Amino acid sequence: MDDAHASTPVDDLRAAVLRAAAALGATPKSAPTLERPKQASHGDYATNAAMLLAGALKAPPRDVAARLADAIAVELGDDLDRAEIAGPGFLNLFLGDGWHARALTDVLAAGDDFGRVAPDAPGRERINVEFVSANPTGPVHVGGSRNAAHGDALARMLTFVGHDVHREYYVNDFGSQIVKLGESVQARARGEAIPEDGYQGAYVQEIADQLPGAADGDLAEVSQQAVALMIKRVKASLSAFGVEFDTWFSEKSLHEPGPDGAPSRVQHAFDVLAEQGRTYRHEGALWLRTTEFGDEKDRVLERSSGEHTYFASDIAYHQDKRERGYTRLIDLWGADHHGYMQRMHAAYEALGGAPGDLELLIMQFVHIVERAADEETGAEETTRVKMSKRAGEFVTLDELVSEIGVDAARWFLLARSHDTTMDLDLDLARSESAENPVYYVQYAHARIASILRRSEVTPDPVIPEGVALHASERALVQALLAFGPAVADAAGRRAPHRLVTYVLELAQTFTAFYRDCPIVGDEAEAFRAALAGATQHVLATGLDLLGISAPVEMHREDAAVPGPAAR
RNA sequence: GCCCCCAUAGCUCAGCUGGAUAGAGCAGCGGACUUCUAAUCCGCAGGUCCCAGGUUCGAAUCCUGGUGGGGGUGCCA
Numbered sequence: 001m002d003d004a005h006a007s008t009p010v011d012d013l014r015a016a017v018l019r020a021a022a023a024l025g026a027t028p029k030s031a032p033t034l035e036r037p038k039q040a041s042h043g044d045y046a047t048n049a050a051m052l053l054a055g056a057l058k059a060p061p062r063d064v065a066a067r068l069a070d071a072i073a074v075e076l077g078d079d080l081d082r083a084e085i086a087g088p089g090f091l092n093l094f095l096g097d098g099w100h101a102r103a104l105t106d107v108l109a110a111g112d113d114f115g116r117v118a119p120d121a122p123g124r125e126r127i128n129v130e131f132v133s134a135n136p137t138g139p140v141h142v143g144g145s146r147n148a149a150h151g152d153a154l155a156r157m158l159t160f161v162g163h164d165v166h167r168e169y170y171v172n173d174f175g176s177q178i179v180k181l182g183e184s185v186q187a188r189a190r191g192e193a194i195p196e197d198g199y200q201g202a203y204v205q206e207i208a209d210q211l212p213g214a215a216d217g218d219l220a221e222v223s224q225q226a227v228a229l230m231i232k233r234v235k236a237s238l239s240a241f242g243v244e245f246d247t248w249f250s251e252k253s254l255h256e257p258g259p260d261g262a263p264s265r266v267q268h269a270f271d272v273l274a275e276q277g278r279t280y281r282h283e284g285a286l287w288l289r290t291t292e293f294g295d296e297k298d299r300v301l302e303r304s305s306g307e308h309t310y311f312a313s314d315i316a317y318h319q320d321k322r323e324r325g326y327t328r329l330i331d332l333w334g335a336d337h338h339g340y341m342q343r344m345h346a347a348y349e350a351l352g353g354a355p356g357d358l359e360l361l362i363m364q365f366v367h368i369v370e371r372a373a374d375e376e377t378g379a380e381e382t383t384r385v386k387m388s389k390r391a392g393e394f395v396t397l398d399e400l401v402s403e404i405g406v407d408a409a410r411w412f413l414l415a416r417s418h419d420t421t422m423d424l425d426l427d428l429a430r431s432e433s434a435e436n437p438v439y440y441v442q443y444a445h446a447r448i449a450s451i452l453r454r455s456e457v458t459p460d461p462v463i464p465e466g467v468a469l470h471a472s473e474r475a476l477v478q479a480l481l482a483f484g485p486a487v488a489d490a491a492g493r494r495a496p497h498r499l500v501t502y503v504l505e506l507a508q509t510f511t512a513f514y515r516d517c518p519i520v521g522d523e524a525e526a527f528r529a530a531l532a533g534a535t536q537h538v539l540a541t542g543l544d545l546l547g548i549s550a551p552v553e554m555h556r557e558d559a560a561v562p563g564p565a566a567r
Numbered sequence: 568g569c570c571c572c573c574a575u576a577g578c579u580c581a582g583c584u585g586g587a588u589a590g591a592g593c594a595g596c597g598g599a600c601u602u603c604u605a606a607u608c609c610g611c612a613g614g615u616c617c618c619a620g621g622u623u624c625g626a627a628u629c630c631u632g633g634u635g636g637g638g639g640u641g642c643c644a
Binding site for chain 1: 581588593603604606608609624637638639
């Protein structure tokens with residue numbers, strides 16, 4: 001939208017509307033909308049500019065719309081078929097075939113860069129996206145899966161819109177929970193019962209089996225070895241899910257002294273805070289004045305026992321990220337951490353950070369639901385699968401992937417806004433995987449690939465003499481033009497689900513075109529092949545930004561198990 | 568008690584920095600397979616956008632107050 005680099009056909013249209021408004025001698029009180037109306041009868045694009053100008057011009061909106069229509073007609077020339085005034089003062093613009101053909105030419109000319117923002121464009125930021133960061137005391141479960149899908153897609157989209165993105169996983173390899181893991185592993189190694197507050201999952205036994213000396217080893221050492229093995233498993237799970245990180249950041253390292261006897265990064269963060277007078281001693285503990293930045297109470301950094309709190313680690317970690325030169329920090333946290341936001345924001349400000357530079361996104365819970373028929377009544381009931389690492393009962397990322405596949409899992413987890421709790425019906429995802437919208441989108445992509453394999457003409461976005469575009473063709477061109485803004489919007493709002501919606505709508509728009517407009521053998525085959533090819537490219541790009549594959553072939557037999565052959 | 572998130576079709580959810588007749592998928596009903604792959608398409612039905620006020624030309628959207636659900640609220644991590 002505000003990309004000064006490449007102006008798209010829609011940008012040009014918007015500029016023409018603004019110039020027309022200026023020609024009337026007034027500037028709109030806010031930026032006019034230029035949107036594709038839901039109804040075809042409302043034109044290709046509609047603007048509310050006249051309603052925004054009415055006040056300044058002291059004229060009824062519909063009168064202003066009439067004058068604006070004349071001015072826009074002058075600006076657009078042959079590109080404008082007609083403009084209609086509607087409702088309270090909307091101006092509905094009907095654009096000509098020539099405009100659409102030129103727009104498609106632009107899309108094709110942009111190639112791989114279509115919709116992308118160049119890295120040297122203004123507004124580029126250095127962004128650190130920290131996500132998943134699940135404790136290495138068990139496998140990644142469903143909550144972590146949502147976090148992984150969301151963070152990965154967000155990182156991909158932010159990169160696409162021109163930012164320098166660094167992906168990071170914060171490993172909580174420090175503190176009492178690690179000891180607990182060690183104790184649990186050791187107990188298993190000895191064939192003893194796991195402590196009541198220990199970790200009960202079967203993976204604990206697996207870890208124990210992989211550590212020969214676990215039974216009699218030093219607890220601290222066993223703990224660290226167990227953590228190392230867990231991290232390895234977590235990495236493998238995420239990698240299989242298509243999620244990779246640039247940095248696995250150890251919490252433990254924050255507490256270790258720096259090179260040449262320099263203070264630890266935790267101590268360094270304490271020093272930074274102390275210099276600014278943000279800390280104080282009370283009853284033997286070190287406190288941070290988070291209340292000065294809106295927190296409800298001050299927080300302890302160092303207990304009277306001398307131990308550092310988790311909060312101290314997190315502050316040191318964020319100070320470290322600041323010192324690494326990022327202009328923006330985005331953390332994706334699980335819902336169970338949301339009570340922690342206020343104090344983290346406060347701490348970030350206490351360190352000297354600007355309030356808006358740290359974004360904390362809370363990933364609401366995913367409830368895994370399974371259906372079961374009641375044996376007595378036969379009525380179907382849904383039950384929530386409980387997720388607790390301690391109890392060893394949860395649905396893991398690995399299980400989710402093996403049940404419904406990477407593509408469907410990512411689609412499901414990304415299709416909904418991160419701040420709403422969601423139900424994921426495993427039975428539905430399993431039994432109806434072929435009905436899943438993700439397959440619909442992939443099928444559209446594969447179908448285009450098939451058509452283009454069959455077509456023998458060279459795609460060329462030129463409309464043959466005497467041929468008029470079908471409404472479905474114009475709609476598809478317009479849908480393609482909406483790609484860049486859709487990615488920018490999804491990235492800017494940190495809302496990957498908006499891109500999911502876009503991709504689904506594009507597939508639907510294509511399918512309507514496919515229904516209405518034969519390609520192979522048609523008089524306009526070259527144009528339609530060009531249009532289909534551009535659609536294929538945008539679908540593939542959009543799916544890639546979501547971490548979902550774009551197969552060139554799909555076969556019904558593979559429906560239940562979308563394996564490598566289908567990808 | 569206080570803080571955060573949510574409430575839209577039978578179900579799961581989009582739409583939320585105000586725009587025209589509130590959408591999608593699934594489920595339901597009725598149709599279409601000599602195909603550019605029917606993993607599809609067409610049609611029908613389905614709604615007090617939780618409630619009550621307010622802001623204005625216009626509110627699912629913004630504001631206030633409620634109701635209901637979820638989560639958080641430790642010198643735990």
